[in-house]
Amino acid sequence: MNRHTAGWLGIAQSTLRSASPTALLSTARTLLADRMQARQVTLHLADYSLSVLQPVTIPPHTAEAVAIRDGSAAGRAFTAEAPLVEVTDEPGMVAVHLPITVRGDRLGILSVHLPETAVKGAAGVLDLAAFATALGHELLVADRATDLYLRTRRRRRLTLAAEMQWQLLPGRGFRRDEFILGAHLEPAYAVGGDNFDWTVDDESLTLTVTDGQGHGIAAALLTNLTVNALRNARRAGICLEDQARLADQAVYGEHAGHRYAPTLLLRIDLATGQAQAVDAGSPQLFRLRHGAVEKVSLETQLPLGVFEETEYHAEQFSLRPGDRLVIVSSGVHATRNPGRASFGERALRETIAAARSASTHETARAVVDGLMQYHGGEDLPTDAAVVCLDWRGSSAASP
Numbered sequence: 001m002n003r004h005t006a007g008w009l010g011i012a013q014s015t016l017r018s019a020s021p022t023a024l025l026s027t028a029r030t031l032l033a034d035r036m037q038a039r040q041v042t043l044h045l046a047d048y049s050l051s052v053l054q055p056v057t058i059p060p061h062t063a064e065a066v067a068i069r070d071g072s073a074a075g076r077a078f079t080a081e082a083p084l085v086e087v088t089d090e091p092g093m094v095a096v097h098l099p100i101t102v103r104g105d106r107l108g109i110l111s112v113h114l115p116e117t118a119v120k121g122a123a124g125v126l127d128l129a130a131f132a133t134a135l136g137h138e139l140l141v142a143d144r145a146t147d148l149y150l151r152t153r154r155r156r157r158l159t160l161a162a163e164m165q166w167q168l169l170p171g172r173g174f175r176r177d178e179f180i181l182g183a184h185l186e187p188a189y190a191v192g193g194d195n196f197d198w199t200v201d202d203e204s205l206t207l208t209v210t211d212g213q214g215h216g217i218a219a220a221l222l223t224n225l226t227v228n229a230l231r232n233a234r235r236a237g238i239c240l241e242d243q244a245r246l247a248d249q250a251v252y253g254e255h256a257g258h259r260y261a262p263t264l265l266l267r268i269d270l271a272t273g274q275a276q277a278v279d280a281g282s283p284q285l286f287r288l289r290h291g292a293v294e295k296v297s298l299e300t301q302l303p304l305g306v307f308e309e310t311e312y313h314a315e316q317f318s319l320r321p322g323d324r325l326v327i328v329s330s331g332v333h334a335t336r337n338p339g340r341a342s343f344g345e346r347a348l349r350e351t352i353a354a355a356r357s358a359s360t361h362e363t364a365r366a367v368v369d370g371l372m373q374y375h376g377g378e379d380l381p382t383d384a385a386v387v388c389l390d391w392r393g394s395s396a397a398s399p
Contacts, residue, residue, distance in 0.1 A: 008035060009127065013134045021142035025056055028110070028135055036118040036128075039093070043100075043135075044074060045108035045152045048166065049188035050365055053078060053109055054152050065155070073097050074109045079362060081106065083125050092116055096125060098132035100139070104175025104182075106361060107136050154189075161192040161220035168227055170198055173361055178270045178394050179205060182360030183387040186368050187380050193219030193261075194329045194383035197227055199234065204267050206234060209283040209385055211262040211329040213303075218259075219383075226251055226261040226304055240267045244278045244304065244312040251305025260305035264327060271394050273319035278312050280304050282330035283385075284345075286352055289323050293349040296325075321393035326352050326363065331384035332371055343374050360388040 012031050019027040025043050032038035044053035044066060052065040053074055068075040077084040077097035086095040094116045100107040110132045119125060139149055158166070165185070174181040183196050193212025198205065208230055212223030229250035233243040244265055251261055262281020268274070277285070277296075281303035285296040296317060302310050319325070332343060347370065355366040364386040371384055 009130055009134065012131055016134060016138045019138075021145040022148050024135065024138055024142060028131075032112055032114070032128075032131070036112070036114050036124075038112050038114040038118075040111075040113040042111040043108065044111065045139075045149060046078065046106060047153050047155050047188075048158070048162075049155070049186065050184065052155065054155070056149065056152050074111055078106065078109050079359075081359060081361075083129050085119070085125065088113065094119060096128055098129050100132050100136040101173075102133070102136040102140055104173040104180060105171040106173055107139060110135060156189055159190045159192075159216070161215075161217045162188070162190050164217070164220040164224060165191050165193075165195060168195055168197075168224055170196075174198065174200070176200065178392055179268075180360045180390040180392070181207075181387065182362070182364045183385070184361075184364040184368050185386075186372070186384045191383050192216050193223045194331055194385035195223045195227055196327075196385055196387045197230070199231075200270075203271070204269055206240070207266045207268070207327075207387065207389070209264045209327045209329060209387055211282050211331070211383075211385070213259050213261060215382075222251070222255070222259050222261055225254060226263065230263070230265070239314075240265055240276050240278055241312050241314050244280055245310065248280075248302075248304040248306075248310050248312070249308070252308050255305055257306055257308075260303040262303040262330065266327075267314075268319065268391075273321075273391060273393055275317050275319055276314040277317065278314050280312060284328055284348075286326045286328070286348060287323060288326070288352055288356055289320065291353070291356065293352045295345060295349075319391040319393070321391065323391045324352075324356070324360075324363070325387075325389040325391070326367065327385075327387040327389075328367065329383065329385040331380065331382040332367065332386060343371055347374065360390050363388040 029041040032041050043056040047054050052067050054065050055063040057063045066072050066074050068078055073084050073086040074097045081099050084097045088095055096112045098110045100110055172183050185191055192215045195210045198207045210223050210226050212219040229247040230243055233246040264283035265278040267276045277298055279298035280301050287294055287296050298315055351367050351370040355363040367386045
């Protein structure tokens with residue numbers, strides 16, 4: 001990136017930051033028209049089920065959505081997580097479809113129609129990609145002040161329980177040098193109790209998957225209590241075992257053992273790949289290594305909230321560069337189809353193995369898609385949460 005381009009991107013970022021939260025798209029259009037003679041700029045955001053890209057328009061959002069998996073250029077750019085240049089019917093014009101991704105969390109696609117000469121080869125596409133990333137950061141900040149972009153993501157109304165669950169999530173992906181995370185949650189518009197959470201610091205990644213008992217608002221309230229109790233304990237700087245103990249006490253104190261929250265807790269040392277795990281219930285952990293899928297055997301301990309002052313113990317296992325972990329809630333591995341057969345470990349192994357060349361996001365989605373096909377339709381009888389982690393390792397780690 002030359003000095004002139006870097007200067008323009010800096011000005012563009014500053015302009016986007018100072019724009020009204022609801023004026024980000026119009027500001028982006030002005031910037032791209034002035035800089036690259038863009039004639040049309042469209043912002044699409046992925047819906048909650050990751051099935052369509054919804055265009056950002058003035059409510060009630062009547063513009064046509066783009067299916068992510070129907071072969072469209074925008075859909076291919078989204079799933080591949082890479083810019084795609086499309087030749088248009090208008091001579092000398094191209095459409096550049098740019099993934100909007102913030103630290104590994106996929107938000108949508110920015111499509112820019114502009115003269116082919118304005119792109120200036122790979123460098124021009126990279127400039128546009130950097131602009132799309134800057135726009136993505138501002139979209140996340142804007143969500144604090146306006147519902148415009150949250151409403152755009154909805155193909156239909158969320159249930160109240162689903163509203164609570166989506167607001168609780170950290171995002172659906174995260175990326176840094178040591179690892180890549182991708183996650184998916186279904187039924188997206190009616191999810192009740194399943195949840196995933198993560199946080200990272202300079203030393204470790206902490207990841208939890210919670211399977212709140214029950215359905216609807218009751219399950220969402222239980223999971224909300226559990227996740228916030230885990231966060232409160234984690235932010236106090238205590239060990240993984242004590243995080244489980246304090247969350248267990250919080251859930252038991254509220255429900256006296258009548259309701260509980262199966263949870264898997266992981267803490268991974270970023271320098272060494274050494275992992276600690278507390279298996280407090282039903283979420284299951286699978287590992288893909290050298291093309292072979294195996295279930296990581298952990299001691300199943302009591303779900304959080306069953307008894308007062310339960311003692312939890314952490315187990316150890318190691319990750320190697322190239323390993324893939326897939327965590328699934330009971331709504332994936334234990335739910336039965338109309339024939340009363342569960343999806344089960346064998347189907348999970350086959351699905352994970354078949355998606356070994358896919359990204360973390362697409363692998364998580366593939367597991368849920370496989371589950372939906374198993375049930376013969378799109379509506380799942382229970383919540384299903386899937387988290388996929390690709391471990392790349394640290395340069396400081398031993399081989």
